[in-house]
Amino acid sequence: MSTMMKIKDLHAQIGDKQILKGIDLELLKGKVHAIMGPNGAGKSTLSKAIVGHPDVEVTKGTIVYKDKDITDWEPEERALEGIFMAFQHPVEIPGVNNAYFLRTALNAKRKHLGLPPLNAAEFLRLLKEKIKELGMREEMIHRSLNEGFSGGEKKLNEILQMEILEPDFVILDEIDSGLDIDALKKVSEAINKMRTPDRTFMIITHYRKILDYIEPDFVHVLKNGKVLKTGGIEIVDALEKEGYKIFEEV
């Protein structure tokens, strides 16, 4: 089984607050890794470190992706190499047409891969097919990016982007929060459909529900900036019963 990403002794801070305190994590090709942990554990910070968010300063350790040390890469370079994050709180960008934005992003990626750009008509065909599958309203692709979208619509829009961009490494940061049960099913279906032997998922969640639909290969528990425990779905059962305290180091 081959490694997609290897995170070694990762320390990171936001401002001068130390948040990640030595994360070691191996994420495998073709596998789904669930990350759980209490609020403030550093889950979002870890995601941000992986995608190169400028707020997060890595002070020690490395992130190796597809055998390349990407710790100091620009965010767009990581994205073009196939790292995608569905944001916990997608930002609104007024006046930027959703479809136009997506086509620009896709064509940037295609250029990176040495493929010709898709023209507007070709792209629209692809887009319409995807939004139908996701049960999104068509008018949403003509609106400004995330502007005035409901919480659930924003999440669906993140999934739509994932489907269009076909990344190799997908981080889903609390994709399930704020979704009603139907939307949660749609999102889970979309994710399951994208599970391939070449793609890795890192799913951050507080809830068991989405893991029932998606069935992770591994579960990691994060607390206080460190990985406390790694295992299978049985960890979730224990968590459900006892809470995070059962994994506390004594």
Next chain:
Amino acid sequence: MGMEKVDKIINSDYELGFEVDIEEEKAPPGLSEDTIRFISAKKNEPQWMLDLRLKAYHAWLKMEEPRWAKVTYPPIDYQSISYWAAPKKALESLEEVDPEILRAYEKLGIPLEEQKALAGVAVDAVFDSVSVKTTFVEELNKLGIIFCSISEAIRDYPDLVKKYMFSVVPMTDNFFAALNSAVFSDGTFVYIPKGVKCPMELSTYFRINAQNTGQFERTLIIADEGSYVSYNEGCSAPSRDENQLHAAVVELIAHKDAHINYSTIQNWYPGDAEGRGGIYNFVTKRGLCEGENSKITWTQVETGSVITWKYPSCILKGDNSVGEFYSVAITRLAQQADTGTKMIHIGKNTKSVIISKGISAQKGQNSYRGLVKMHESATGAKNYSECDSLLIGDRCGAHTFPYLESKCESAQIEHEATTSKISEEQLFYLRQRGIKEEDAVSMIVHGFCKDVLSKLPMEFAVEAKALLDLTLEGSVG
């Protein structure tokens, strides 16, 4: 010796005096009656025009430079400026042109032949501006459209000029308008006859000839009953003009059922990061919706000048007439812009729309100043204003000064204003999707300006977008 002869000798003396300097292509600095006589003589103007210029000059002498705008600059010495320059000599080849300008032309996607014309290089037969002009003018002539320089109009269409010039912007309207009235160098004249829809954008012609219009332009556009014209002023190529003062006047008249669309892309040299050099741009632009159901639309994209003082306005006199103002103004480096509009509602059920988008980066200061005035007679009139500011970085500033005056109870005025910052989160979101940082900035800025850019004629809009990108290049961080 009769007085006439004395005059002639004196005049010729002055002419001679100037002539020497003309070989250096400039009149000596300074402004006096003689300067004005000289300019008028150079242009072979009739006596009546000279008389009007002199009248404006004497009025100007008694006026004071306005200082109410939110801009600061050292005093202007009006006696140190040269008020007349001969058309610049054509350069031999593109190799003589500043490489930085050429780089910009390329980025803007301006065809090579046009680049030459813009840079002041003699153009070859394929794109000879004279022949292009001729083809245009022939086609327009068939429709009775007059499209020529203001100097030609003064000579060839004196009745129209006498009737309309100064009718919207009186020569004593303000300090800079008076100065322009006295010394205006050249500009454009357009007349669209009754019922004629001008079949083309009046732009390309102007663009090719733009390099020699000088610092005191004067434009007069008349749309007769039921006619339509779309006029595009300027072009998006960067102008490195080192002139310090630019004081233009534009007058538009729309008769009953006529519509004038006036679009501007302005990018005079903005000076350096400390505010050295660059154009002082003091412009008076005003349109009169004279007749019922007439409409005037101002659309502008402003990226240049170190100081901008400019308020394209509409006087809505005819019942049901409509005035629109769509503006994008960018200030960066140490640029200061105080710009906006005036909508004066006089007629019944008149409507106005103001959409102003100000973008500030680096040390740029951007002020919107707008007046909406409802006269007692303007029953049922409506105004909608929206002023949005976008800040890039934290050393720049945005300010909004809306003035609302209503003497009419049934008139409605609606004003909205927002200020936002390009946030780290917006930029990061786009970069996370593989979009380069500078493209991400451009996408956010275009999104912010969308409502205005969509009002520009298609080809012009493409240039405006390219210009925005070029302007903002390196402005982030």
